[in-house]
Amino acid sequence: MGYESRTQAIYQITDREPIPVGAASRLEDLWAVDVFSLSKMKQCLPKAVFKSLKKTIEAGEQLDVSIADTVASAMKDWAISKGASYYAHVFYPMTNATAEKHDGFISTQSDGSAIAEFAGKLLVQGEPDGSSFPNGGIRSTFEARGYTAWDVTSPAYLMETDNGVTLCIPTIFVSWTGEALDKKTPLLRSIGAMNKAATRVLKLLGYHDIAPVNSSCGAEQEYFLVDSLFANSRPDLLLAGRTLFGKPPAKGQQFDDHYFGAIPERVQVFMQDVEKKMYRLGIPAKTRHNEVAPGQFEIAPFFEAANVASDHQQLTMTLLRQTAKKHGFVCLLHEKPFAGINGSGKHVNWSVGNSTQGNLLDPGDSPHENIQFLVFCAAVIRGVHKYGPLMRAVIANASNDHRLGANEAPPAIMSVYLGSQLEELFNKISQGELDGQYIQSGKLDFGVETLPSLSKDAGDRNRTSPFAFTGNRFEFRAVGSGQSVSGPLIALNTMLADSLSAIGDLLEAELGKGTKLNDAVVAVIKETMQKHSAVIFGGDGYSAEWHRMAVEERGLANLPTTADALPVLKEKYIEELFEKTGVLSPVELESRFEVYAEQYVLSIEVEAKLVIDIAKTAIYPAAMRHLADIAATVAGLEEMGINLDQDNIKTVAKLTNSLTTKVSKLASALAKDDFDTIEEHMKYSATILRSLMDDVRADVDALESEVADDLWPLPTYQEMLFIK
Structure with missing residues (x-):
């Protein structure tokens, strides 16, 4: 480590040529x-x-x-x-x-x-x-x-x-x-449970030829690329996957000029190499682009059956990491590898369907007349309202906690965004006001004579919603970049299976009374929406008003940390959900809580140990060398009768003393091990340890602004994010 390694890295990176990947092959041949x-x-x-x-x-x-x-x-x-x-x-x-x-x-x-x-x-x-x-x-x-x-x-x-x-x-x-x-066994079970419940409902809706119903998934993968020469000089990146220290550069993402910008040549060569390998493995990579933050990128596939998509997602993460090494990069899948700029998610686009009835979440041109869609969409809404805390729990880990609620990610409160057209439709059904008048799709007029008018959707999108309807599917936007998609898919499939079973019971009862099918569907959806529409929200999910309203008026759960969210897995109603659907036994569910809780605690402890080690062995010596150099210079100048302002010396000395105190306090807190429960240990990690780590970081980042650059031991944000 040290300034010399930083400068050598910069020279080598700027002189490096992209690794050739050979002539492009035809897709049909790959x-x-x-x-x-x-x-x-x-x-x-x-x-x-x-x-x-x-x-x-x-x-x-x-x-x-x-x-x-x-x-x-x-x-x-x-x-x-x-x-x-x-x-x-x-x-x-x-x-x-x-x-x-x-x-x-x-x-x-x-x-x-x-x-x-x-x-x-x-x-x-x-x-x-x-x-x-x-x-x-x-x-x-x-x-x-x-x-x-x-x-x-x-x-x-x-x-x-x-x-x-x-x-x-x-x-x-x-x-x-x-x-x-x-993670695969319960995923396969959840698909089976959902298929069973969906088939029953489709039969009640009058269908006879019903192919197996499966969920589909298309996971948009965001990631950062950092040159390996920089990453190898950052112990925090190597062991924790994120930078535990680093002051923001003068320019970050505030100009929005990286998003969808021209892809750097070396990065595009890397992307093409990844895609070639993905195509050979039958992974349908479709989209690549720069993401919002500097050094951040995205790859997205076509939809596939949930089980295959889950396997392919794991393969994609493996290929990104392996191929990055070949091209001299380290691929970071941590949800928040750099403080102060956007982190990375994995938007899970989820739908359900089969080969005979098609996409069951496709509203078509007339959603108010599409009873198949209305029933399945209502079932999803009910599931999110009843089991929103479960959705939060299955995306909970130490790294995703940094991202949820920030500008690039939805809040930790689970809600459903439908868009203005569908929200109006379900509201009218709930109120019994089916007048046939609904928001329709329109046309875009650009005011440019040479351009034709284009159609526009009946509703806009909402980037602040954790679970948004986007035309013929729901987008679970809160999933973390480094996470397996199996957990979210298991939760969504199981919730839907439960909701379809409940709606099937209601529909069966209505039809048993002699009610006509359309009237029975309307009655069931009306009852469902009156109980569960509180989860529908189309406004700004980041606003303080929504956070207040969601909890105080609508009774939704706000679970900001993993320590808050994971205990949901021990709730009786969650145990009953998984047991009655056959997806997880009580023993299997409890085991997952224990595993994920331990992983949470261990992740934070690893970070805390790194904070202490780097602060003591790299930052403190750099600050002391800076003080010694400046003090010697000031003393020499004073002998010559030249007096300099000593504010810098005082600031660095004060920060160094403060750093020493805070590191000692963190070390003492980390030594505590007398916890009665794992829940208590998680809460301690989330509140005490993380707070003390942030305190140390504040001093280190302030020192980075004061200590001479040729003494600073760690590659900086400016170097890692902008030198490719």
Whole structure:
């Protein structure tokens, strides 16, 4: 560390040429070439085996284990033909990360020879060590057995690195006692619960040919890129993912000139490399652009089935990090890596539908006549009103707490934005005033003769809403950049399943009384909206008035920190929700609270330790060297009869003394360990430790403005954000 490393880094970065990624390939030549897709299965599997497997993938039928050997053999041959010698069961433990256990295809023979072999039992089931993954008390430390099981609904793929090719098989991960230790198992269960409830409601609406209903997801991924030469000189970035110190540069994002601006050449080369890899893996990357903050960017895919989208999102994060290293960057997925400028989210665009009824959240041109849409949209509104605290809990972690409620992110109060047209429609249904007059879409007249008038939507968008309707889907804007989308999808699917079941009961009762279908639907929606419309809000979600109104008048929960939000998982009504839908047992739900609570505490403790270490070993010595240099200069000048203003010396001395005191106070607070409950420990971390860390930061950032630049040991915000 030190000024010399900073200057060397600047010279190397400014002289660096973008790494060539080769000539652009046609999409048709790249698309899903590394995926064992349905089309590849059809080519290499017997017709009967392929037909059986396709039923499992598309219709949700149980996998016929008798075909596993045939599928495994074909999968192995395909993978070996592409250079693979190992396979891996890939799973998603409760860490937000991806886990994988690699095994070779090698099988030794009695004569000393070796052959490549992959039996069906190895495809269907694996046995990684389950003791070292978070389990929240489900298993004792000495009880190690855990199982992975092939998720046939998500395609196998090849992961290629400079060191070789590996066949990756998406799986679930459960304990020896059967509880889910991962994020995929409850996601698959939530899809099943939602499908069951949605199918029942569609039958009540008069449909007979009903394909399986699934949720879809398109996750917009925001991220920062920092040159690795800078990042490697920042212990806080390397270990905590965010800068614990750093004064704001003179220019940040106040000019709004980075957003959608020209992408820096080196960054665009990186993006193209990422997209090439994504296309080979069948990940439908669609959009790339500069985000609002300097050094911040976004990539967004097309919608996919929720389970596949979740797997692809994990892959996307992996590819961003791996490819960034190749191009001399570090990709930061922390929600708030730099103070004072926008952080990064992962907007989860979520909808539900099937192949027979289409998108069930598409209002069409006449939403007031679309009873299918009205029923499903009302079910979503009810779910958010009843289970808004759950939505806050599933996006709760130490890093997202920095972002929620700031200018770039929605508040921690869960509400629904519908847009003026739909809000008016549901209000009229609630009040029984169906007069057929509703806000209609219009035309945009630009006042330019050469331009045609264009159509505009019936309602605007609201960037301050955590859960906004955006035309034919809801956008869950509060999800954090580094988080798995599985948690939010599990919550949304489960909430919808519960609401559809409740609405199904009401609709069944109305129809049982002889009420005509349209009248029954209106009656059910009217009752639902009268109970749950308090969650609908179309105004400024950042305003103090909304925060007051939401809590005091509408009874909505405001859970600003993870310490406030995670205990929701222990509430009885949340336990009942997951238990009756079959998504999580009480034991599995409690384990998730324990895991995420511990992760929260540990994250803040790691940051606190880093604050102490960097302040004592880097900042304090720099300040003392500055004082020594200035004091010697002042003394020498005074001998010559020249007197200088000593305000700088006094300011630095005062800040250094204050820093020493505050670091000692933080160290003492960090040593406390006599907590009766994990809830108490979380609250202490959220209030005491974070406050003391902020106090230390205030002195360090003030010192950065006073200490000579050639003595400052850390790469600055100005350097990290603007030098690419």
